[in-house]
Amino acid sequence: MSIPIRKLQALFGARLQENVRMANYTTSRVGGPALGLIALNTLDEMRETTAALWSLDIPFKLIGSGSNILVSDKGYPGIILLNHCHNIRINTHQDPPGVYAESGANLSNLARQSALRGLSGLEWAGSVPGSVGGAVYGNAGAFGSDISKSLVSIQALLRGEGEKTLSAEDLQFSYRSSILKRERRKVLILSATMKAAQSTREAAWKTLMEISDKRQATQPTGASTGSTFKNPPGDHAGRLIEAAGLKGLQVGHAQFSTLHANFIVNDGNSSAQEYLTLIRTAQKTVKEKFGVQLQLEIELIGEFDDDDA
Ligand SMILES: Cc1cc2nc3c(=O)[nH]c(=O)nc-3n(C[C@H](O)[C@H](O)[C@H](O)COP(=O)(O)OP(=O)(O)OC[C@H]3O[C@@H](n4cnc5c(N)ncnc54)[C@H](O)[C@@H]3O)c2cc1C
Numbered sequence: 001m002s003i004p005i006r007k008l009q010a011l012f013g014a015r016l017q018e019n020v021r022m023a024n025y026t027t028s029r030v031g032g033p034a035l036g037l038i039a040l041n042t043l044d045e046m047r048e049t050t051a052a053l054w055s056l057d058i059p060f061k062l063i064g065s066g067s068n069i070l071v072s073d074k075g076y077p078g079i080i081l082l083n084h085c086h087n088i089r090i091n092t093h094q095d096p097p098g099v100y101a102e103s104g105a106n107l108s109n110l111a112r113q114s115a116l117r118g119l120s121g122l123e124w125a126g127s128v129p130g131s132v133g134g135a136v137y138g139n140a141g142a143f144g145s146d147i148s149k150s151l152v153s154i155q156a157l158l159r160g161e162g163e164k165t166l167s168a169e170d171l172q173f174s175y176r177s178s179i180l181k182r183e184r185r186k187v188l189i190l191s192a193t194m195k196a197a198q199s200t201r202e203a204a205w206k207t208l209m210e211i212s213d214k215r216q217a218t219q220p221t222g223a224s225t226g227s228t229f230k231n232p233p234g235d236h237a238g239r240l241i242e243a244a245g246l247k248g249l250q251v252g253h254a255q256f257s258t259l260h261a262n263f264i265v266n267d268g269n270s271s272a273q274e275y276l277t278l279i280r281t282a283q284k285t286v287k288e289k290f291g292v293q294l295q296l297e298i299e300l301i302g303e304f305d306d307d308d309a
Contacts, residue, residue, distance in 0.1 A: 003035055003058055003078065011052055012038055016079075022071040025063065025082060027129055028264075029223040030272045031071030032302070034080040041084045043102060043190050047157065050188060053079060054159055061301065062188050064104055064131025068138055070225060072302030073272045083131060085190075090117050092198075099150070099194040103133030107140065115208045120199035121150045126208040127215055129226075133189040137180050138297070139173045143211050148173035150194040159186040176230050176297050220257040223266040228279060229294040237294055238262035244285045251277045276304050 008016055015038050022031030040046045046062075053060045059078030063069065083104035090113060091098040097119050101110050110132060111125040124145045125135070134140070135147045136154055151168040158164055166187075172179040180187050219226075229237035241247060241261040248258045253270035256278060257263040264275050283294050 004056065005036070007056065008036060008058070008079070012049075015039070020080070022066070022075060022080065025080070026066035026069060026071055026225070027223060028066075028070060028225045028270075028272075028275065029266050029268065030073070030270055030275060031066075032073045032075030032272070034071075034076040034078070036079045037082060038079060039082045039084050040104070043085050046081070046083070046085060046188065046190060047163070049081060050157055062133070064134040065106070065129050067128075067130045067226060068134055068140075068297070069299050069301050070272055070275055072300070072304050074303050076302045083133060088113055090114060090119070092117055092119065096195045097198060098152075099196055100191065101132045101194070102191045103131060103136070103154075103189040105132045106130075107132060107135050111208060114196055115204035116201055118199055118201040118204060119196035120204045120207070121145075121196040122194070123204060123208040123211055127212045132192050136171070136189050136192055137178060139176055139178050139181075141176070143214070146173075146176075147192075147194075148178075150196065152193045152195050154192050155190040157188040157190060163190070181299075218260055220259045220263050220265050223268065223270075224257070224263045225275075225298045227262045227297050228264050229262055229282070230297045232292050232294065235292070236262070240286045240290060240292060240294070241282050244282070244289050246278075246282055246285060249278065249281070251281075254278055256282070272302075273305060276300070276306070280306070 017037045019033045020037040022034055023029050060081055062081040064083050085102035085104040087102045088105050089100040107125040107128045107130050111122040114122045124142045139146050139148050153165050153167045156164055156166050231237050238261040246256050247261040249256050252274040253267045254264050254274040257265045264278050286292055286294050
């Protein structure tokens with residue numbers, strides 16, 4: 001569909017940035033232009049902006065840190081909404097203690113603030129670069145835990161239904177997924193309410209630092225989207241990629257990390273298509289050698305030339 005850009009300019013004024021390179025808004029540092037980008041600084045802005053876009057039937061995508069998406073070099077033919085709603089409230093006086101976060105809050109920041117208030121449960125997220133909304137959408141987790149273990153409910157906007165509270169049960173979490181991700185539902189997470197366990201500042205901080213140190217020793221820093229594939233039942237995607245002889249494989253400027261083969265790293269000049277070539281190569285080779293179909297953990301956005309695998 002063609003986007004009524006003049007109408008959007010009239011509606012959003014200077015808030016609408018046109019023709020924005022997504023490489024600047026993703027942790028992989030790849031991705032072509034979005035037709036438009038609007039930053040959301042408050043939950044009311046999120047409510048009003050999405051209502052307007054829905055009423056005009058304009059395609060849009062809400063993103064947090066862009067750390068779990070691979071945007072095509074051709075870009076995104078719609079409006080990207082960039083979530084900057086990041087307020088956090090921690091209540092240590094209720095039982096169990098409660099943690100409230102707007103969906104654009106940074107996970108790592110949330111985990112650190114919780115630990116510093118003597119709360120346990122979110123330490124695994126101490127250095128995960130995503131947002132709370134992205135974490136709920138994909139049930140982010142690490143080191144044996146995930147957000148579904150803490151989540152009580154979300155406040156959500158549903159197309160055609162308005163604002164609703166959805167419980168953790170409603171979200172039907174599974175490994176690195178939720179019903180929102182599995183069914184690509186048109187649901188926007190405004191905020192999340194979580195529960196934590198009472199601990200001490202020292203104990204929670206120690207756990208958080210131990211996990212962060214482990215991560216630093218085993219995962220590459222720099223531009224990437226984190227783990228590319230989900231771990232298949234009883235195995236690790238990184239182990240399979242390495243056993244298939246692909247660890248360190250480079251296509252153009254993208255490479256299966258020599259430190260952790262499930263990470264694809266960008267030396268600064270990679271294209272999304274180079275990422276995709278590595279992805280398809282791993283899927284094909286691992287299937288041929290071990291009979292295992294690797295499933296993407298990251299989400300592909302936009303149009304890719306998918307025939308060069
Ligand atoms: C170095 C590195 C390490 C990582 N380590 C981990 C890890 O240990 N464990 C792990 O699980 N993940 C990890 N990740 C992946 C990523 O950080 C998480 O999945 C994160 O929760 C995604 O959040 P995001 O804001 O970046 O989502 P985005 O990439 O911005 O979006 C991902 C999807 O979520 C949707 N979404 C985002 N916000 C909302 C919202 N408010 N409402 C509805 N839908 C929304 C988007 O539309 C999109 O479909 C890592 C990534 C990197 C780069």
